[in-house]
Amino acid sequence: MSQFEQVTVIKEANIYYEGKVTSRTVLLPDGSKVTLGIMMPGSYEFGTDQHETMEILSGQLSVQLPGTEEWLHIDGQSAFEVPANTRFKLEIKTVTDYCCSYS
């Protein structure tokens, strides 16, 4: 799906890590939400409240999922899942465009 239709977009950005990670919140007609974001090169750690599906639209990065020592390398379109109430680490190599869904 290349676009979201019949949605509500929150005007103000969500800003993390001094703007190196930013996103916009999109509320879908079914009551769920997604965030559309950009990550600049750098190292980040995030915690989850809900289960997250991170769809990478473009970019080169590595992710360390909760409970693993290994780093998953991603180059371009891909996706990974992060359980609720966990933490995960990201090493962003090139500007990364993403869409995060919550469930």
Added chain:
Amino acid sequence: MSQFEQVTVIKEANIYYEGKVTSRTVLLPDGSKVTLGIMMPGSYEFGTDQHETMEILSGQLSVQLPGTEEWLHIDGQSAFEVPANTRFKLEIKTVTDYCCSYS
């Protein structure tokens, strides 16, 4: 207005200046569009095809509008207009969140 309702959001980001300026395109019910974007600190120059209204949601920056030598200093919520088919310069001091309308 803190949110846009009944809109279409293009999933992929618009990426400029190696990701230091990014935005998402939002299509409004009346057929017009806005872009919601983030500018990281740096110096940028942009050209306009249409008349643009740049609403600054947060951030510190200076703008040099077309045909002027002066720099307009902005700190936080503000707005400026840029005529169609012109060029303008920006000096972004801190992470800047904006909403650009076209007419």
